[in-house]
Amino acid sequence: MTEKVKVRPNKEDFLKDLSALIAIKSTKESSEAKDGAPFGPGPLAALNHMLELGKRDGFRTKNLLGYAGYIEYGPEDAEDYIAVLGHVDVVPATGNWSHDPFTLHQEGDTLYARGAIDDKGPTLAAYHALKSLKASGLPIRHRIRLVIGTDEESGCECLIKYNELEPMSLFGFAPDAEFPLIFAEKGRIFARIDVPGEKATGAVQLTEFTSGERVNMVPDHAYAVLSGAEAEKWANEAKQKLNDQGTPFSAEKTAGGVKLTVKGKSAHGSQPADGINAAFLLASALREIPFAPSEKAFISLLAETLNRDFSGERLHVAFSDDISGDLTVNAGLSRYKGGQGGSVSLDLRCPIKADLEQTAETLTQTVEGLGFKIGGLEKSKPLYMDPKLPGVQILKRVYEEHMGLKDVTLLTSGGGTYAQYLDAGVAFGACMPGYPYTGHQVDEHVRLHDLLKASEIYADAMYELGNLEK
Numbered sequence: 001m002t003e004k005v006k007v008r009p010n011k012e013d014f015l016k017d018l019s020a021l022i023a024i025k026s027t028k029e030s031s032e033a034k035d036g037a038p039f040g041p042g043p044l045a046a047l048n049h050m051l052e053l054g055k056r057d058g059f060r061t062k063n064l065l066g067y068a069g070y071i072e073y074g075p076e077d078a079e080d081y082i083a084v085l086g087h088v089d090v091v092p093a094t095g096n097w098s099h100d101p102f103t104l105h106q107e108g109d110t111l112y113a114r115g116a117i118d119d120k121g122p123t124l125a126a127y128h129a130l131k132s133l134k135a136s137g138l139p140i141r142h143r144i145r146l147v148i149g150t151d152e153e154s155g156c157e158c159l160i161k162y163n164e165l166e167p168m169s170l171f172g173f174a175p176d177a178e179f180p181l182i183f184a185e186k187g188r189i190f191a192r193i194d195v196p197g198e199k200a201t202g203a204v205q206l207t208e209f210t211s212g213e214r215v216n217m218v219p220d221h222a223y224a225v226l227s228g229a230e231a232e233k234w235a236n237e238a239k240q241k242l243n244d245q246g247t248p249f250s251a252e253k254t255a256g257g258v259k260l261t262v263k264g265k266s267a268h269g270s271q272p273a274d275g276i277n278a279a280f281l282l283a284s285a286l287r288e289i290p291f292a293p294s295e296k297a298f299i300s301l302l303a304e305t306l307n308r309d310f311s312g313e314r315l316h317v318a319f320s321d322d323i324s325g326d327l328t329v330n331a332g333l334s335r336y337k338g339g340q341g342g343s344v345s346l347d348l349r350c351p352i353k354a355d356l357e358q359t360a361e362t363l364t365q366t367v368e369g370l371g372f373k374i375g376g377l378e379k380s381k382p383l384y385m386d387p388k389l390p391g392v393q394i395l396k397r398v399y400e401e402h403m404g405l406k407d408v409t410l411l412t413s414g415g416g417t418y419a420q421y422l423d424a425g426v427a428f429g430a431c432m433p434g435y436p437y438t439g440h441q442v443d444e445h446v447r448l449h450d451l452l453k454a455s456e457i458y459a460d461a462m463y464e465l466g467n468l469e470k
Helices: 011-022 041-056 120-136 157-165 231-244 278-286 293-306 356-369 390-403 448-466
Strands: 060-064 068-073 081-087 105-107 110-112 143-149 171-174 182-185 187-195 205-211 221-227 249-254 257-263 328-337 341-350 373-380 411-413 425-427 445-447
Touching: 011 041, 011 120, 011 448, 041 060, 041 068, 041 120, 041 143, 060 157, 068 120, 068 157, 081 120, 081 448, 110 448, 120 143, 120 448, 143 157, 143 448, 187 293, 187 356, 205 278, 205 293, 221 231, 221 278, 231 249, 231 257, 231 278, 257 278, 278 293, 278 328, 293 328, 293 341, 341 356, 356 373, 390 425, 390 448, 445 448
Parallel strands: 081 143, 081 171, 171 425, 182 411
Antiparallel strands: 060 068, 068 143, 105 110, 110 445, 182 425, 187 341, 187 373, 205 221, 205 328, 221 257, 249 257, 328 341
């Protein structure tokens, strides 16, 4: 196979389009959801922006009730289509960024912004690949459909709705991961550990504890408010512990008591060991305080049971296989309100061979054995595509052709992509081997050269898949 699509993406046009898309703060806002904007105004604005680009450049477009949309090229009467699944929603830009996260910042060849690699940059790379294919005039048998999702980071309701409204594709890929290609993605279990509350009247009380913005992010901040006659005394004890462990923190007196805030390090929820969970740091500093039983139980859950137990040993759900490695656990959201109780939300990434039902049952039994309850339990099956499938082999060959490589090793991942919503499909780029994946992190970034190279790869991939034999 030789390189077919000779048209190259225009760097200036690409940067202009990416800058405009990055500027749209497309985080999910459930409180502002309404008909036509099921995830709030930001994701809808980003979707509409992409569809306007498609109209501008002469493609067929469709908005699917604000959940998703598509930009399509190829013979309109073709029975089948190839799906390229990108998303324009982003996780919150927490932490201390070097520059405004919603303004594309370029230093040399590096682009910084929320969404630079997850997933606005790769989605734009796929869009410009579609433009290249169209400009080339090369014939294709199937339609190529760039599907734009708006809720990938918070449950993928957009793709669930898309599959209700549209027929399944012949094959597809999600430009939302790493090259050369990910053929297996772990299954997922979301669960909430509920901690009962009680009216506390002691000398020191836990009025509030808050950490995390999304369950699929390692929280990089946490704060607690202590109240009561001895709040200041015990806050000083906690401050000393934070000092001793070298944890960045701040303390202030508020109307509600003494507020302690600590900083950790964000990371993708599929790789919790790569981050520093701020909830663990803060809870560890508070665990010797004589709180009421329910308050102490909440702190102990974080400081002892869950603290750095990334493989789920203490929850009795640890598992590993030869395809996708270890099960991982991320405690992404922690909340406590005095008198009301609290919760800790978990994101478990389960190996391909793990029994999801048994894992969920064991988790429930362990949590109940600790005196807590499980709520919000959701399970998502793993993805496994036979590497010998024709579509997978085409993507592998296209990548090798462009990179001058042979017999590359295909990958597995703990991250979940839209590929899980296809009957046949995989994750394909756009992060290049050897370059750190910075999605969900402070100062998220990607190299411009890599996005443009990915666009070239995607263009040939679209052409080859557009002529895929059924």
